[in-house]
Amino acid sequence: MIAHQRQIRDREAATDPRPVDTVIDYTVEAVSPKEAKEFILRREWLGTVGRPQAHYGARNTAGELAAVALFGLPTNGGDLCGKQYRQYTIALERGACTHWAYPHTASWFIPKACAMAARDRGWNIFYAYADEAAGEIGTVYQACSWLYLGQTLDRRIGGWARDRDYFRHRDWPVGKLISDRTFFSRYRLSMRDVERGEWERVIKPAKHKYVWIEA
Secondary structure, eight states: OOHHHHHHHHHHHHHHHOOOOOSSOEEEEEEEEEHHHHHHHOOOOOOOOOOOEEEEEEHHHEEEEEEEEEOOTTOOOOTTTTGGGGEEEEEHHHHHHOOOTTTTHHHHHHHHHHHHHHHHOOOOEEEEEEEEGGGGGHHHHTOOOOOOOEEEBBBBGSSOOOOOEEEETTTTTTTOEEEHIIIISSSOOOOHHHHTTEEEEEEEOOOOOEEEEEE
């Protein structure tokens, strides 16, 4: 579990001190976009839901969601195995568990959510990122036997991994960031906006990338 989400779960546990489940007695199913969004915004450190195309959850016998996973295609993603396989490729963009979920719920839930997404949507190439800026190294993907592909590369500097500049408006959630390209080109902003305190510059190391092939 990443450090940021651990803090979120600790805060939630302080207001709802129910015991942690001692067994996994959950069913995996598609959930509504509304229910998934409310769950993720409350518990996922990025504070956004992205542009998900599919929403899955693990629900207990009382009907409560213990975990949620959102699958979507980031703007620059989809060509992991070549353009000819783009329609079969999807990213696990967001995921979170409740503070009371069984400790290993994530590693139990992710394979089942991927299998269900493959059945429902025809995807069989799943990838995900682990962000060191959030304290992630991809432990849960390692536990699920996903293949590690290394750090994301920057083609502008010859395909080497490097730190990247991101920007966050002072009124945005802590995890909501835009790339340097979006900041300078699309929004037509400059470092003067950072100097005035309207925007914050965030330097993030290259993300770790994992992939899973659902047979």
